[in-house]
Amino acid sequence: MTYMSTGTSLGDWWFSSGSRIGGMSVRLHFLGTGASIPTKDRNLSSVVVRYDSELVMFDCGEGTQKQMSIAGLSLAKKMKIFISHMHGDHLLGLSGLMQSMALLGREKQLDVYGPRGIMKFVDCVNDAVQFNPTFPLNVHEIRAGRVCDTRLYEIHSAWVDHVVPCLAYSFVEKPKPGKFNVKAARKLHVPEGPLWKALQIGKTVRVRGRMIRPRLVVGPPKPGCKIVYATDTRPCDETVRLASKADILIHDSSFDSSLEEKASLDGHSTAAQAARIAKKAKARKLILTHISARYRNPAVLLRESRKIFPKTAVASDLMTIDL
Numbered sequence: 001m002t003y004m005s006t007g008t009s010l011g012d013w014w015f016s017s018g019s020r021i022g023g024m025s026v027r028l029h030f031l032g033t034g035a036s037i038p039t040k041d042r043n044l045s046s047v048v049v050r051y052d053s054e055l056v057m058f059d060c061g062e063g064t065q066k067q068m069s070i071a072g073l074s075l076a077k078k079m080k081i082f083i084s085h086m087h088g089d090h091l092l093g094l095s096g097l098m099q100s101m102a103l104l105g106r107e108k109q110l111d112v113y114g115p116r117g118i119m120k121f122v123d124c125v126n127d128a129v130q131f132n133p134t135f136p137l138n139v140h141e142i143r144a145g146r147v148c149d150t151r152l153y154e155i156h157s158a159w160v161d162h163v164v165p166c167l168a169y170s171f172v173e174k175p176k177p178g179k180f181n182v183k184a185a186r187k188l189h190v191p192e193g194p195l196w197k198a199l200q201i202g203k204t205v206r207v208r209g210r211m212i213r214p215r216l217v218v219g220p221p222k223p224g225c226k227i228v229y230a231t232d233t234r235p236c237d238e239t240v241r242l243a244s245k246a247d248i249l250i251h252d253s254s255f256d257s258s259l260e261e262k263a264s265l266d267g268h269s270t271a272a273q274a275a276r277i278a279k280k281a282k283a284r285k286l287i288l289t290h291i292s293a294r295y296r297n298p299a300v301l302l303r304e305s306r307k308i309f310p311k312t313a314v315a316s317d318l319m320t321i322d323l
């Protein structure tokens with residue numbers, strides 16, 4: 001796992017535990033890490049998982065398309081967008097993003113997922129500005145559960161504890177086939193070519209009248225990565241369940257401990273509360289996000305969280321993480 005940031009360096013611990021996992025490249029882009037109001041340093045909520053040639057976006061705060069352009073993320077790519085809840089700082093970037101996609105002649109389908117209200121929002125805005133997409137646009141109103149299932153990954157959602165209905169999401173990469181043992185295949189007289197391929201994707205093949213099962217030549221499947229995005233929310237058990245053993249938990253950390261009462265009233269978490277959730281969930285890494293504009297320097301949030309969960313980082317805009 002490698003880490004790049006426009007902000008402060010994290011030190012060696014981040015690099016030293018990058019033991020996973022091989023396979024398809026996964027890069028996390030933090031496009032907006034601020035709470036409620038954009039600041040000079042922090043745009044509004046948006047995180048992108050770049051997976052192979054696809055973009056999976058969580059939230060699309062105002063200004064997200066500009067952040068994408070700075071981050072070098074193309075508007076033409078295969079893409080899905082998952083909105084957590086119907087607060088402006090998490091979805092007002094959607095219409096501008098779609099308009100730019102159309103101006104650039106996007107043809108690939110775009111899928112937008114979110115809680116109840118997302119369809120009305122997209123319809124109203126598109127109707128008011130007389131926007132006709134150049135691409136197939138599918139808007140899905142979803143609840144908790146497995147909301148997306150592809151050949152390579154699944155997205156799960158869970159209701160978390162905000163002041164309006166709010167979904168947290170997990171990106172779960174499917175296990176990848178184990179290592180192919182060439183020596184074993186040759187010893188069993190399996191000729192190179194289509195039969196090797198068949199064994200690699202789990203099919204039994206027949207060679208010289210003998211059935212060869214995949215487990216004779218393919219190692220155990222490798223686990224995929226799991227990334228969980230949970231904001232805006234108070235600390236809650238649903239997040240613990242969704243984030244169980246996640247490689248990375250990205251969690252609401254709007255305030256420090258002195259503002260715990262305010263955090264609770266507003267439906268948010270403190271850094272220490274986020275840390276307790278990461279610990280309970282046995283997550284590997286915690287990234288604090290949705291940082292209130294009052295923290296020009298978020299050192300207090302980092303300190304409070306690391307006391308409870310040492311493998312914490314504070315997100316900064318345009319920070320990336322390779323898994």
Ligand SMILES: [Zn+2]
Nearest residue numbers: 036087089232
């Ligand atoms: Zn928010």
Ligand SMILES: [Zn+2]
Nearest residue numbers: 085087162232
């Ligand atoms: Zn909110």
